[in-house]
Amino acid sequence: MKKTLYNIVGTLALLLGIVGIFLPLVPTTPFLLLASACYMRGSRRMHEWLLNQRHLGPYLRNFQQGRGIPLRAKITALALLWTSLTISMWFAPLPWVRILLLIPGIAVTVYLYRMPTLEPGGQMPNQADQIKRE
Incomplete structure (x- = not known):
């Protein structure tokens, strides 16, 4: 039950993060970080997919590692x-x-x-x- 909830919240956060790419007043990075945290707890496969995703993965990895x-x-x-x-x-x-x-x-x-x-x-x-x- 908890994993399902984490996956749902992670997916909603991911969608809001993608919307934030196109709408400047909607923050992208916090939603992507939330999605990553939720997927880390809910689905290892989705977490790995997000971190290895072609466009968003490098930003997430660099941000999470403090590279900037x-x-x-x-x-x-x-x-x-x-x-x-x-x-x-x-x-x-x-x-x-x-x-x-x-x-x-x-x-x-x-x-x-x-x-x-x-x-x-x-x-x-x-x-x-x-x-x-x-």
């Missing part, structure tokens, strides 16, 4: 975040809503600034590459 986020990802995230926030502020009818929109923008900016930047070529090889070398 690529500079390009930081710049893209901040550009999309502040573009969407600026547009939202432009259309927000109430001044207090505009000010309120600054809170997540500043918080995410500070978070990304404090996160280590992954050096080019510093990406961890996937497990298939490691097996080939052995």
Whole structure:
């Protein structure tokens, strides 16, 4: 029963993380980390799949190992975040809503600034590459 619940929550978190790739105000990394943690407890197969997934796996592995986020990802995230926030502020009818929109923008900016930047070529090889070398 617990494993099923972990797998359901992991799948929902994974879906929200994927949505967050396309919607700047929805965080991607926390949902992917939650999905990874849930799959680790609910399904070893799903956890391995997520970590070895072609697009999301390297980001998760680098983040979980404290290696950081690529500079390009930081710049893209901040550009999309502040573009969407600026547009939202432009259309927000109430001044207090505009000010309120600054809170997540500043918080995410500070978070990304404090996160280590992954050096080019510093990406961890996937497990298939490691097996080939052995």
